[in-house]
Every structure is written in structure tokens, then in C-alpha cells.
Amino acid sequence: MPPAKEALRLGDLYRGLREQFSGAGVPEPDVSARHIAAEASGCDVAEIALAPKTPMTVRMVSHADAMAARRVAGEPLQYVLGRWGFRELDLAVDNRALIPRPETEVVAGVAIDWLFQTVRRRRQSEVVVADLGTGCGAIALSIAHEVPQAHVLATDSSAEALALAAANLAGLGSAASRVSLCQGDWFEALLGFFDPQGIICAAELRGQLDLIVSNPPYVADAEALPPEIDNWEPHEALYAGTDGLSALRTIVRDARGWLAPGGLLALEIGSDQGAAVSEIASARGYQDVSVEPDLAGLDRVLVAIRPQNEPDSLVIEQATRLLREGHFVVAPTDTLCGIMARYADTEAVARVCKTKDRPRTEPMPILVSGLAQAEELVEFSAQARTLAERHWPGGLTLVARRRGGPDPLHGRETLGVRAPAAGWLRWLIDEVGPVTGTSANRHGFETPADANEAAASLVTPPRLACVIGGRAAGGAASTVVDVTGDQPVVLRDGAVGVGSLELPEISAESGT
Structure with missing residues (x-):
């Protein structure tokens, strides 16, 4: 009788995936191999190195093969996995919305830090936030999760993106009660807002927002993006006119009347757009206009304050x-x-x-x-x-x-x-x-x-x-x-x- 075939181990699965991805020219093959091996086996990414001899079932291997085929075909790793971490959250992601990226974590961090400082300085029990173009809900849900005083209005023009955000909202726990999803273009989504709990007065919403935050589209129409982005992520969330500034202009201009005096505008921008967007914000009469860097030291977040003590x-x-x-x-x-x-x-x-x-x-x-x-x-x-x-x-x-x-x-x-x-x-x-x-x-x-x-x-x-x-x-x-x-x-x-x-x-x- 021939000897029984030895079961495939976790370490073997990881190495096989890495070789496959490397041979197919997949960017960062090691990263994709680790994540797909972990997802297929139900293990944590760290366990691949700590427990490489964990046996794999046929079903696990089949699942890994299916995900590997999608990755080799160029589909982004995050979409292949169907979920991705963002700050303290694990979010469902797919091609209905942009992939949450580290640059956007910086934007969320700027907003959350400012909210904490504001709550402490002003001794506010509640702050009202609008996240425009929320996508999968990464920024909005992170703010609600990390800032207990925050009531967040998350808007998007895409019903599909809002459906994805709603799926993530369902897993947020008690903080979900402080998040409202609104469909429409930018601030138009807020015009028909109704708060069934009566905490936020829609009639007084204009001029009362403590924070407006957004990761809007900011790529110029003619700019060539890598196929992994251009072929898979929604174009309406990426491209913004001939200079990439059309959405940023709209938000900077209109946010001036929606913010409360002393309120903050925080926007993700392209690494080469800091000077242009700062000029737009200054011409609109904001104060303390500045651009914060991302983890790579590149311009990434426009921050601007609506001045206090000005006419209504x-x-x-x-x-x-x-x-x-x-x-x-x-x-x-x-x-x-x-x-x-x-x-x-x-x-x-x-x-x-x-x-x-x-x-x-x-x-x-x-x-x-x-x-x-x-x-x-x-x-x-x-x-x-x-x-x-x-x-x-x-x-x-x-x-x-x-x-x-x-x-x-x-x-x-x-x-x-x-x-x-x-x-x-x-x-x-x-x-x-x-x-x-x-x-x-x-x-x-x-x-x-x-x-x-x-x-x-x-x-x-x-x-x-x-x-x-x-x-x-x-x-x-x-x-x-x-x-x-x-x-x-x-x-x-x-x-x-x-x-x-x-x-x-x-x-x-x-x-x-």
C-alpha cells in the first residue's frame, strides 16, 4: 500500500503563493501571499511565521487557490480578501468604494485629534461631524467609534457605496446609533437630513457643523494611474476634472457656510496640490490654513478653520x-x-x-x-x-x-x-x-x-x-x-x- 500523502502545511501554502505571485509579477508578492494564506486558513498573519506546520484542509487550499487566481488577474488584494483594517476597525471592502489607505488614516487621525482637543477645550458634550463622500465609511465610523461625543453624518452620491457603508455600520456596535447615512452630492445630501432621534436639528444644520472631513476625488482626468487602481476602483471616487481640483473647490467653497464658527475643515489632497488648495481656502476666508504631511512626509491633509466672531x-x-x-x-x-x-x-x-x-x-x-x-x-x-x-x-x-x-x-x-x-x-x-x-x-x-x-x-x-x-x-x-x-x-x-x-x-x- 502506498504511503498516505502528507497534508499541506501553512508554511508550504504561504511559500507556494509567494512563488506564484512573484512569477506572475504581482506587486509585493510576500504581502499578498501572507494575507491570502492567513485568510484561507483562518489564522492571523503573524501565525504564518509562528505556526508554519499548521495543517491545511482541502477546503482551505481551494479557497486560497481561488483568491490567488483573482490576485494574479490584477484584482487589488483588499478586494480579494473582502475586508481591510483601518485604524481600530476591520471593514468590509469591495469595488463599490475606494480601498481605505494609510493616507486616509492620517486624515481621520487629524480629525479625531482635533475633536478630542475641541471637546476638552470647549467642554462640549456633543459635536456634529459631516464625512462627505464616505465610501465604505472608514472615516465616519472611525470618528464615531473613537469619539463618544461625535454624531456623524456620512454622505455619498453612490447608493452602492452607502450600502457598503451600511454593512460596516451594522458591525460597529453601540456607536452605530450616532451615525446617519445620507445620499446626495456633497452638501446636497444634508439638505434633506432627518434625525429620528431629534438630537440633530436639520433646520439649523447649516452653519452648525463642528467638523467637515472628506477624502474626495482629486486625480486629474488625464493622469495615468496603475492598472490595479484604474481597472478596479470606482472612477467617480478618483477623478476630479482637468486639474484634479473640481471636488476640492466645491467642498472648500461650500463648507464655509456649513461650518460653525471655529469649526474645522479637513480634506485629503494630492501630494502636489497643497499650494493650490491652500490658496483656494485662503481666498474663501478661512484662517489657520495649513497642510499636514502623511507618513511619507508628502502633503496630504488640508486643514482650515472658520473664523470666530464674524457676521452670520x-x-x-x-x-x-x-x-x-x-x-x-x-x-x-x-x-x-x-x-x-x-x-x-x-x-x-x-x-x-x-x-x-x-x-x-x-x-x-x-x-x-x-x-x-x-x-x-x-x-x-x-x-x-x-x-x-x-x-x-x-x-x-x-x-x-x-x-x-x-x-x-x-x-x-x-x-x-x-x-x-x-x-x-x-x-x-x-x-x-x-x-x-x-x-x-x-x-x-x-x-x-x-x-x-x-x-x-x-x-x-x-x-x-x-x-x-x-x-x-x-x-x-x-x-x-x-x-x-x-x-x-x-x-x-x-x-x-x-x-x-x-x-x-x-x-x-x-x-x-
């Missing part, structure tokens, strides 16, 4: 609408009360001159939300751009050559442009476009510090439908620098000291 979102929205309709808005700006009209509305700007009894031929400074908006109006040299990057937002006005020829009102070839320090004002300007930055007073008279008094003091009744109340802070007027020539020239020393401009060509003597 509804007031900003009203001012936005009225400016678009050709009305004026009077409000306290960085140093004094200003009267604003859309610069693109020549008739509105002419009425500002009449209201102030100011000659139409005398140019007014123009407020912009940031560098991108400024360069749509004027031509900046490399030196001018450097000055703006260093000192905007803030008290620096740059006089540059106007694009498109002379100004239609005052007829000059140049414009003075500035990005104001007040975050709410940049938010407003980002919505409506550049606005006049002139003082809300009769020409030649002192400007009242109170916005309502300033509005009442104007020479003729303007088309004034909105006053954003408050008192101007006062302080030094902006420094004015002419950047139309080969070298910058200081026209007025002011809030930004000449010495801090950090360009050797500029000196106090060059001013006039």
Missing part, C-alpha cells in the same frame, strides 16, 4: 445677493467702514462715486479675495506675485497694470488691488467678485467708525439695502506699492512696513 452666514448670503443685484453694502473692513459695489458693475461703481461726492476720475482701490482673483484683473510680475504671496491677506495694496485696457470709469491704465485680512470679507468677495474698497464717507470727510453711522452719513440716498453692522478696528492704512515698472516703488508707507517687504529693490527712499 445669512447676513453674508444677503449681502452677496444684493451686490449681485447692483446694490451697495456698507460694512466695517480691516481699518475703516467701507462702501462696496461689484467692480464688474460699472454703473454701481459710478453710483458709489456719486454717493460719496467723489470725482469719477479718481480711482478707488479694489478688494480681491486673493492672488488668483487679482490676476484676472491686473498683470503681476514675478516680484509682484511674491509680494502678494508674502503679505496677503493684509495691509498691502499693489498698483498694477489693468488687463483689458483703461478702466471704463476713471480711464487710467492701472488699478490698486488688495486682499483684506477679514476672513468674512474675502468669503463675500470670493462669491461676488472684486469689490470697491473705498471708505463709506463723503469725499473729504472723516469716516464714522460705526457701519450704520457711516451709511447714514453718505451724501445722497444710495441703492443701499444692506449694512453689515459693527465698528471698524482702525489702525494704519495699507502700504501702497507700484509694481508696474521693472522695480517696485513704495507710494505710501503704512500697515506693512517697508523693511518687511523683503525685496532689496524697495526702500523707504523710493516712496513718494
Whole structure:
């Protein structure tokens, strides 16, 4: 009688898989072999080295062979296994949603750390979080699991992705009661939200979110991704327009009105997108804008705060609408009360001159939300751009050559442009476009510090439908620098000291 065939051991299965994957050109064959051997045998990955002589059944080997065939065909390891670890959770994963990655764990970590600090500092018993584009639910469920005070709204436009998130939610335990799944595009998903427990008031949700977090698509349409990603993971969760920024722009812009004052925006971004997304956030009026690195030291997480102590979102929205309709808005700006009209509305700007009894031929400074908006109006040299990057937002006005020829009102070839320090004002300007930055007073008279008094003091009744109340802070007027020539020239020393401009060509003597 022939001897009985010896049963296959765990170590043998692992080595066979490793050789198979190596021969087939599978990336990191050792990793795939260990995970598939562990999944097929029901062992932990560490047991492959600790208990290599564990016998395998026919069913285990058959299961390993089936998974190996899928892996050799190019299917991602995580999808082959059907589950993957993310921070403290073991999540079901498949091609209905992106694979949870270490970079996204960094995003979740930034959000969770901030929530802990916020709860402790503010002594809040509850915080409300929105995870936009939740996919399999990795970020949302991790926050609910690790932060007991968090109520999480997890949104996605894909019903299939939400079904996967729901499957993971079912295994979360008691923390699942603090997670709600909402279908829809970005913030639209929150408009129809209903909390059956009555903990979150949907009618007051806008402007009340403590944290908005997302891992949105951020790959440019033309970028070539590895086949293992491009052929298997959902494209709608990967690609985001010609520059990869379309989803990030939408979230950064709209989150401004959904966050509570002092609330945090945390977004996963591409490793080469830090500067571009930071500029978008700054132009939208966030404060403390920064980019956090991932474990490889690459730019990965945009973090930005909605400022405290600013006008209510509804007031900003009203001012936005009225400016678009050709009305004026009077409000306290960085140093004094200003009267604003859309610069693109020549008739509105002419009425500002009449209201102030100011000659139409005398140019007014123009407020912009940031560098991108400024360069749509004027031509900046490399030196001018450097000055703006260093000192905007803030008290620096740059006089540059106007694009498109002379100004239609005052007829000059140049414009003075500035990005104001007040975050709410940049938010407003980002919505409506550049606005006049002139003082809300009769020409030649002192400007009242109170916005309502300033509005009442104007020479003729303007088309004034909105006053954003408050008192101007006062302080030094902006420094004015002419950047139309080969070298910058200081026209007025002011809030930004000449010495801090950090360009050797500029000196106090060059001013006039």
C-alpha cells in the first residue's frame, strides 16, 4: 500500500503563493501571499511565521487557490480578501468604494485629534461631524467609534457605496446609533437630513457643523494611474476634472457656510496640490490654513478653520445677493467702514462715486479675495506675485497694470488691488467678485467708525439695502506699492512696513 500523502502545511501554502505571485509579477508578492494564506486558513498573519506546520484542509487550499487566481488577474488584494483594517476597525471592502489607505488614516487621525482637543477645550458634550463622500465609511465610523461625543453624518452620491457603508455600520456596535447615512452630492445630501432621534436639528444644520472631513476625488482626468487602481476602483471616487481640483473647490467653497464658527475643515489632497488648495481656502476666508504631511512626509491633509466672531452666514448670503443685484453694502473692513459695489458693475461703481461726492476720475482701490482673483484683473510680475504671496491677506495694496485696457470709469491704465485680512470679507468677495474698497464717507470727510453711522452719513440716498453692522478696528492704512515698472516703488508707507517687504529693490527712499 502506498504511503498516505502528507497534508499541506501553512508554511508550504504561504511559500507556494509567494512563488506564484512573484512569477506572475504581482506587486509585493510576500504581502499578498501572507494575507491570502492567513485568510484561507483562518489564522492571523503573524501565525504564518509562528505556526508554519499548521495543517491545511482541502477546503482551505481551494479557497486560497481561488483568491490567488483573482490576485494574479490584477484584482487589488483588499478586494480579494473582502475586508481591510483601518485604524481600530476591520471593514468590509469591495469595488463599490475606494480601498481605505494609510493616507486616509492620517486624515481621520487629524480629525479625531482635533475633536478630542475641541471637546476638552470647549467642554462640549456633543459635536456634529459631516464625512462627505464616505465610501465604505472608514472615516465616519472611525470618528464615531473613537469619539463618544461625535454624531456623524456620512454622505455619498453612490447608493452602492452607502450600502457598503451600511454593512460596516451594522458591525460597529453601540456607536452605530450616532451615525446617519445620507445620499446626495456633497452638501446636497444634508439638505434633506432627518434625525429620528431629534438630537440633530436639520433646520439649523447649516452653519452648525463642528467638523467637515472628506477624502474626495482629486486625480486629474488625464493622469495615468496603475492598472490595479484604474481597472478596479470606482472612477467617480478618483477623478476630479482637468486639474484634479473640481471636488476640492466645491467642498472648500461650500463648507464655509456649513461650518460653525471655529469649526474645522479637513480634506485629503494630492501630494502636489497643497499650494493650490491652500490658496483656494485662503481666498474663501478661512484662517489657520495649513497642510499636514502623511507618513511619507508628502502633503496630504488640508486643514482650515472658520473664523470666530464674524457676521452670520445669512447676513453674508444677503449681502452677496444684493451686490449681485447692483446694490451697495456698507460694512466695517480691516481699518475703516467701507462702501462696496461689484467692480464688474460699472454703473454701481459710478453710483458709489456719486454717493460719496467723489470725482469719477479718481480711482478707488479694489478688494480681491486673493492672488488668483487679482490676476484676472491686473498683470503681476514675478516680484509682484511674491509680494502678494508674502503679505496677503493684509495691509498691502499693489498698483498694477489693468488687463483689458483703461478702466471704463476713471480711464487710467492701472488699478490698486488688495486682499483684506477679514476672513468674512474675502468669503463675500470670493462669491461676488472684486469689490470697491473705498471708505463709506463723503469725499473729504472723516469716516464714522460705526457701519450704520457711516451709511447714514453718505451724501445722497444710495441703492443701499444692506449694512453689515459693527465698528471698524482702525489702525494704519495699507502700504501702497507700484509694481508696474521693472522695480517696485513704495507710494505710501503704512500697515506693512517697508523693511518687511523683503525685496532689496524697495526702500523707504523710493516712496513718494
